[in-house]
Amino acid sequence: MIHTFKRGVHPDYMKAPEIPISVVTPPPQVIIPMAQHIGAPDKPIVAVGDYVKMGQKIGENPAPVSAPVHASVSGKVVAIEPRPHPLGDMIMSVVIENDYKDTPCEDLPPLTAEQLKDPDAILTRIREAGVVGMGGAMFPTAFKIRGGIGKVDKLIINGAECEPYLNGDHLTMLNFPEQLLKGIELVRIASGVDKAYYGIEVNKKDAIELLNSLHPENYGIEIVPEKVKYPQGAEKMQVKAVTGREVKPGGIPSGVGANVVSTRTCYAIYQACYEGKPVIERIVTVAGSAMNKTSNALTRVGTPLGYLAEQCGGFAVTPRKIVLGGPMMGICATSFEAPTIKGTSGVLFFTEKEDKTVENPSCIRCGKCITVCPMNLMPVFMYMYYSKGDYEMMEKYHITDCFECGSCAFNCPARMPLTHAFKTAKLMFQAKAVKEKAAAEAAAAKEAKA
Numbered sequence: 001m002i003h004t005f006k007r008g009v010h011p012d013y014m015k016a017p018e019i020p021i022s023v024v025t026p027p028p029q030v031i032i033p034m035a036q037h038i039g040a041p042d043k044p045i046v047a048v049g050d051y052v053k054m055g056q057k058i059g060e061n062p063a064p065v066s067a068p069v070h071a072s073v074s075g076k077v078v079a080i081e082p083r084p085h086p087l088g089d090m091i092m093s094v095v096i097e098n099d100y101k102d103t104p105c106e107d108l109p110p111l112t113a114e115q116l117k118d119p120d121a122i123l124t125r126i127r128e129a130g131v132v133g134m135g136g137a138m139f140p141t142a143f144k145i146r147g148g149i150g151k152v153d154k155l156i157i158n159g160a161e162c163e164p165y166l167n168g169d170h171l172t173m174l175n176f177p178e179q180l181l182k183g184i185e186l187v188r189i190a191s192g193v194d195k196a197y198y199g200i201e202v203n204k205k206d207a208i209e210l211l212n213s214l215h216p217e218n219y220g221i222e223i224v225p226e227k228v229k230y231p232q233g234a235e236k237m238q239v240k241a242v243t244g245r246e247v248k249p250g251g252i253p254s255g256v257g258a259n260v261v262s263t264r265t266c267y268a269i270y271q272a273c274y275e276g277k278p279v280i281e282r283i284v285t286v287a288g289s290a291m292n293k294t295s296n297a298l299t300r301v302g303t304p305l306g307y308l309a310e311q312c313g314g315f316a317v318t319p320r321k322i323v324l325g326g327p328m329m330g331i332c333a334t335s336f337e338a339p340t341i342k343g344t345s346g347v348l349f350f351t352e353k354e355d356k357t358v359e360n361p362s363c364i365r366c367g368k369c370i371t372v373c374p375m376n377l378m379p380v381f382m383y384m385y386y387s388k389g390d391y392e393m394m395e396k397y398h399i400t401d402c403f404e405c406g407s408c409a410f411n412c413p414a415r416m417p418l419t420h421a422f423k424t425a426k427l428m429f430q431a432k433a434v435k436e437k438a439a440a441e442a443a444a445a446k447e448a449k450a
């Protein structure tokens, strides 16, 4: 049986898993931002002039919703200063001059056989190794798993990789299948459940067959084949497809007893626990019509985007847009100097060929956006009230339940900038809430004084 969810779209997938993993030579300098997770940013724990080893912890924050960062090369710290971040803004970063020795740090030895069965030891290691949601969300994984213990009975591993272009998860399945199954088993043990369900889209038939041939049941894993449809890899859609449970608007998967962990995160957990390796590299798909070729590049965290492009065959033409992640939900980067981070699954260098923006688009009231929204929303009305700045009506149409999957914009014949509008609207709601909270606190303080 092939599992799925209602609605969604079928973009041109543009994938190239047949291109083998290539190893990118690390750059002369890596830039390690202190913000590579959701939550409190890290503080540097090294100083300019220090020598650091590859894998050494160089930034941390004691807050529970955080994850440390590690040096991805060995060498000398030459700067600690704000640098361009791939997701925008200038963010405090540690810059390391690469000595090209890759001298390893041995602070994290592989876990013992006993520890590999101990949920607490696994969770401590996941945190210490800086593992975050590597599907792109970058939520600290140890915190996510701990939060679900006792509440979650369905652990889902996300192997949909439904965004066009991206191949990292598929290639991890094909190249490291046993390691991946062991990583999933660790997540299952840490979560306190008997079984993990690995949802994989059937366009990865070779990977499904390979994983099934390795007896996933011995690791407490069942492979769940899923229909090829976007956004199958969104957490709520995975929960629906695998368990049939519906995450209510504003809710999260653990609210219906489910937790979703990505393929690449499970592999990082394998490396952290079995090999003592923190998150310092990942497979990044580098593609787009501005590139001479497509690469599935094993890349150190902290590699500047411009350098990465050069190493992956260089530009055929000057790119018009840099997209981090996939084209549907990816975020635009504005600087070639910004580095790759833990959540960078793809770097797409686009020209006008892919950039379908039109000037002054006009809605033709066709309703095609409504027919594809996986959240059952009404994008045409959300956009109309967003344009008017009508908060009450935007709320009535549940604009904050939009998770910016881009299906509506993809299906819109008029090319209305729907996703961009909803992203902005959600930021407007956040700003409004902050303003209202500040006003309420000021009023309470005034009243207390009187």
Ligand code: SF4
Binding pocket: 372, 373, 374, 375, 376, 377, 378, 379, 401, 402, 403, 404, 405, 406, 407, 408, 409, 418, 419, 422
């Ligand atoms: S309204 Fe939001 S959730 Fe619905 S299709 Fe559009 S972007 Fe996706």
Ligand code: SF4
Binding pocket: 362, 363, 364, 365, 366, 367, 368, 369, 370, 379, 380, 383, 411, 412, 413, 414, 415, 416
């Ligand atoms: S699909 Fe586009 S043109 Fe059609 S109703 Fe929705 S926003 Fe308007």
